[in-house]
Amino acid sequence: MSKVLIVEDEEAIADIEKDYLELSGFEVTICKDGTSGLAEALDGEYDICILDVMLPGIDGFEICKKVRETKNIPIIIIITGAKYAKYLFLLCNFITLPDCYANSSFLLRIKA
Numbered sequence: 319m320s321k322v323l324i325v326e327d328e329e330a331i332a333d334i335e336k337d338y339l340e341l342s343g344f345e346v347t348i349c350k351d352g353t354s355g356l357a358e359a360l361d362g363e364y365d366i367c368i369l370d371v372m373l374p375g376i377d378g379f380e381i382c383k384k385v386r387e388t389k390n391i392p393i394i395i396i397i398t399g400a401k402y403a404k405y406l407f408l409l410c411n412f413i414t415l416p417d418c419y420a421n422s423s424f425l426l427r428i429k430a
Contacts, residue, residue: 320344320345320366321344321345322339322344322346322347322365322366322367322368323359323364323366323368324336324339324347324348324349325348325349325356325359325367325368325369325373326348326350326368326369326370326373327350327370328370331396332348347362351373351375352374352375352376352377352378352381353376354375355381356380356385359381359389360385360389364391365392366392367385367391367392367393368394368396369381369382369393369396370396371395378396379395
């Protein structure tokens with residue numbers, strides 16, 4: 319079973335992602351702020367990490383940067399709105415809300 323870390327402060331979004339992944343056979347851990355999410359990403363053993371951008375404490379971009387310094391796990395960043403469009407060239411994998419739940423792209427990217 320693959321282990322997924324979700325770092326998301328919006329409980330409703332985190333629950334949707336968790337339910338969707340658990341129904342597909344993944345083991346899921348949720349952190350609700352950037353500080354605990356970074357600690358869990360660095361200390362835990364995960365097959366993939368799903369990050370929100372706007373988080374209390376440390377934002378998703380900073381978490382991504384710090385995780386990349388020590389680990390080589392796939393990271394998917396969830397982006398809402400066009401505010402962060404200027405950063406998209408830095409990312410190799412991102413999904414925009416609410417599009418990711420309208421089709422199977424969310425699950426397909428996790429399984430890839």
